[in-house]
Amino acid sequence: MTETLSTENGRTVLRMQRELRHPVEKVWRAITEPGQLSGWFPAAVELDLRLDGAVTFTFEDDPDAPVEEHGSGVIRAYEPPRLIEYTWGVEVLRWELVPSAEGCTLHLTATYDDRPGSASFTSGWTLCFDALDHVLGGSAVPEKDYAELHEHFVKVYGLDRGAVDDDGGIRFERQLVRPKELVWQLLAGAATATAGSTPPAGFVAKGIDPGTVTEAAEPERLTYTWSQGEVGWTLRDGNGGARLVLTQTGPAAAYLDAWRDLIEALAAELVTRDVKP
Template sequence: MTETLSSENGRTVLRMRRELRHPVEKVWRAISEPKHLAGWFPAAVELDLRVDGPVTFTFEGEPGAPVDLRSHGVIRAYEPPSVLEYTWGVEVLRWELTPTADGCTLHLTATYDDRSGSASFAGGWTLCFDALERLLGDTAPERDYRVLHEHFVKVFGLDEAQVAADGELRFERQLVQPKEAVWERLAGAQTATVGTPPPAGFVAKGIEPGPVTAVEEPLRLVYPWSGGEVTWTLRDGNGGARLVLTQTGPAADYRTPWHDAIEFLAAELAG
């Protein structure tokens, strides 16, 4: 795989490419015309192919169901048949085609703010590229999104903690199942209630927790430890729950135990 992740001008930049055995002109139609985009792009797209032309992205539910989400963008670069760049909300997608001896190379540069969601984006675009290859007439492997997601988490280092100068820890981890399923894994058979010890799944090795001080299933759980406070939060993310765990106080020594606990949880959720 050829994916890279970087930070540029305060934003996250994901770069991906795919070698295709088709001429630039054919692939250009596939990435710029709505009737072809419908076969591989993650949303229905309407676009006015000119600089400053509007773009509309629509996600639909089950057949016959009302539209769930619609967002908009604008074309920022249009140089057929080699460059197409547009915004999608606050995200910027730049598509470039370069000819090769066997066809062409498709380059995608995605610029956005949600670094912690990068494994979801890379995994999703990988599946889209596979669908594009099938649309063009080639074969592509059937891949499991969950496996791709966890691969990119490791490749991009998205499983690592942020450690503040005072030793406070913060993990932000995208998971592949909804928050209700994550909470069920963490709590096990125990019901988390204020004034009782937290379920074992919410505690890292070596920590002696105090009783739960706040709980809102399946969104939030808080308890004290000798040096500060541990807070778990879960919210909807891209493709599953977004977990944010913080441990205040001089918590740097617990970086590895928390990492291991979260990655064990993620592996269980990924099946």
């Protein structure tokens, strides 16, 4: 498996490839026929296999929901048995098959806007490709842990790095692998965050002298003052877990490394935590 991440025409482009010991025609059926797609693709798919044909996606966790709540698309390129490209909402998925001496090489190009979600997408497709190989009759693949894969790709792609704004403030956007309720629990510990109080220590990076909490809405938002501005934590549901956005206004560039250390320690702890049903 190889993976690359780039930015092209203002959008994020993820490229992945997988060597398969199966002929092109066999793999083509597995990536275009609903009966075979159901064994490895992350959603149930129906495709009108022609140029400009419709594509619909339905998720098993809520099969009765309206199609528009799940996603739909259109086939933009169709050259059987080697190429199919279609949209999934605003995302574009391009699948290409190239014959090889031992079978074929599957190339996936995914184009989307959510760069911070790239580790989630790569991890998900990696597990899907393992399942695809199994559907095709390939050898058993050792089970990989999604959370560990996710954190690996965060580092590979540099998604653990924050950014300094033009005005000197900083911002982190980080996908995590567990729900926001558990994230908040680990950050707050036994403390309760309320307006007017000092923020729980888990929400404060090394070197910052915090002021008082100005907004607290467990488990989604915490805002507090510091000597030269404001620190804001936001947690929302993301792909595979909570999406964290951390901002600090004022001349905050000097705290970039401290925030990165805090967030990465949190992310590492989350990998070890099981989510109880």
